[in-house]
Amino acid sequence: MQYTDERCEILSNRQIADGIFDLTVKADYLAQNAGCGQFANILCGGLMLRRPISICDTDPKAGTARFVYQVKGKGTAWLSQQPAGASLQIFGPLGRGFSFIKKPAQVVLIGGGIGSPPMLKTAKTAAELGIAVHVILGFRSRQAVILEQDFKQVAQTVTVCTDDGSYGIHGFVTQALQPLLQQGVGCVMACGPTPMLKNVAGMCADTKTPCFVSLEERMGCGVGACMCCVCKIRVRGFSGYQQVCKSGPVFDGRSVVWYQTKPLESGQFDDAKAVRLAVFCDEQGYDPAAEFDELDAHAIHLAVYDGAKPIATGRVLPPEDGVCKIGRIAVLKPYRGRSVGRYLVEDLIEAARQQGANTIRVDAQVQAMPFYQKLGFESYGEEHLDGHIPHMYMERKL
Ligand SMILES: Cc1cc2nc3c(=O)[nH]c(=O)nc-3n(C[C@H](O)[C@H](O)[C@H](O)COP(=O)(O)OP(=O)(O)OC[C@H]3O[C@@H](n4cnc5c(N)ncnc54)[C@H](O)[C@@H]3O)c2cc1C
Ligand code: FES
Incomplete structure (x- = not known):
């Protein structure tokens, strides 16, 4: 990554809306090198941590860079008071911005x-x-x-x-x-x-x-050295924290973990129940009396939340001879196709692994078979009915 710390003269710094300022600086390096979606770290007065501001525009011929910022606290308030002719210490361009390598029409x-x-x-x-x-x-x-x-x-x-x-x-x-x-x-x-x-x-x-x-996170160093700007990202089944300043701020929308998966405490079972009732009973016609069985009391339940709202759930039964069954996997309709189910199953598998499982089994509705095949499950046994819906047993070795 190519960046530099430039002393930049302010050419203009004017208010364009309530609390919002438009700043243009002479910044030859930024003007020549910044890509779209990148940002710069601006030293604001005596504050130790520089403030990250996106590069709004550049003019390579004039050697200028433009920033539009909102006054939030001490740093941006100080910035808004700097007149034309004053200078700023600006470090950048930083981060990975938007790319047009795959040129869409x-x-x-x-x-x-x-x-x-x-x-x-x-x-x-x-x-x-x-x-x-x-x-x-x-x-x-x-x-x-x-x-x-x-x-x-x-x-x-x-x-x-x-x-x-x-x-x-x-x-x-x-x-x-x-x-x-x-x-x-x-x-x-x-x-x-x-x-x-x-x-x-x-x-x-x-x-x-x-x-x-x-993405926007509070930042410290801006170059990947302090870990204070991390966000949760999933790529090919592996989730982990990445630095927004270095790996981002731009990420593929599919890889960002927007929804939080949590193990349910005993008092939160109503959250799982609400999702299962909506999916299995209201939508698929299962009898609520049959939907909740005695196994629920022994299972680990996970739920996925959109803010405070439960949107998906599933359970893992205790292992028997190294085999763990996962099931009762339900995702509310508006959230299907958004990788919620895939991430949930991966988390259920991880929960089973932590209990010592070496094999995961699921009794999958037949329309869900391609989904489980993509996650490495293979089918075995005969197709059978569970209630009124055809199912197939599937298994994955860990
Ligand atoms: C990659 C990136 C690009 C950004 N681009 C712009 C931009 O183009 N224009 C713009 O106006 N702002 C932008 N920001 C946000 C900007 O960095 C913060 O508003 C600024 O750092 C606040 O500094 P301060 O000293 O004025 O406020 P502080 O005194 O540090 O904080 C005041 C308030 O702002 C909140 N805040 C501070 N930093 C952030 C942050 N990074 N994200 C969310 N809330 C924050 C604090 O929680 C607090 O409530 C960007 C942030 C990032 C990470
Ligand atoms: S701000 Fe330091 S690692 Fe991102």
């Missing part, structure tokens, strides 16, 4: 609030590559709208949404995204608040549209 770029600035350089980069750019911006209200005219200069369409309906579409960015996904777009890229990113990534997963999101 069209891209949808989404910016939520103060997540909009990095999408401007991204829009310009895409337009320069001949990619049709559709921009969706979301803000609280008309007063908070920023950069609309800048985006209009490069994008084919710019749709502004406001939470209170005071400007543009009354609603969230996801409302404007839905019709574009239905028409089919090559790729979606987004930066903004985490709930927005989670919903965008979920909608893209539902329509099998590639999606890349720029």
Whole structure:
């Protein structure tokens, strides 16, 4: 990674909306080397930790870089008071940004609030590559709208949404995204608040549209040395923590662990029950009296949560001769196709492994067989009915 610490003269630093400032600095290295979606660490007054701010735009000919930032605390308040002619110590460009290596014919770029600035350089980069750019911006209200005219200069369409309906579409960015996904777009890229990113990534997963999101975490060093900016990522079945500053801030939306899997304490069984009732009883017609059996009392139950809401569950029975059975795996309908079930089964397998299992068995509904085959399960025995639904026994050696 190529970065440098530059002393940069401030060319302008003006307020463009309530508490939001537009800063342009002379920064030759950044201007020549920054990619879209990257950020820089700005030294703010006497504060030890530099503040990460996304690179909104660059002009390589003029040797300038532009940042748009919101005053949040001490650092950004200090920054907002710096006049033209003063200088800033700026370290960058940092992180992995958005990539157009797989050049899609069209891209949808989404910016939520103060997540909009990095999408401007991204829009310009895409337009320069001949990619049709559709921009969706979301803000609280008309007063908070920023950069609309800048985006209009490069994008084919710019749709502004406001939470209170005071400007543009009354609603969230996801409302404007839905019709574009239905028409089919090559790729979606987004930066903004985490709930927005989670919903965008979920909608893209539902329509099998590639999606890349720029995450925001509190940062220390900005270069991968302090571990204070980690987020949970899953790649090919392995989950772990990655540094947002070094491996991100841009990640594939499918690899971010948006939903948290937790073992259920005894008092939380109602959470599992609610999901199983919705999926097995309301949707599939199983009798609630048969759905909950005495094995529940001996099993380890896991549940997946979207915030505080349980969205999926499954259980692991105690091992017998090294064999653990997993089952009662249920995912609420709106969350299917978003890797929730796959991650849950992987976590159930891990829970079984920790109990000493060397073999995992599942009695799979036949329509779920391809899903389990992808996870390494093989079928054995005869197809049989469990209630009114055909099932097949499947097994995976650990
Ligand atoms: C990769 C990246 C890119 C960013 N790009 C921009 C940008 O283009 N424009 C912009 O306005 N802001 C951006 N931010 C957020 C910005 O870094 C913080 O708002 C800033 O560091 C706050 O510093 P402060 O000294 O003003 O506030 P502090 O006194 O440090 O904190 C004030 C408040 O802001 C919250 N806060 C601080 N840092 C973060 C953070 N990283 N994420 C979420 N909340 C935070 C704190 O929890 C606290 O509530 C970005 C953050 C990251 C990680
Ligand atoms: S901020 Fe130090 S590792 Fe990311």
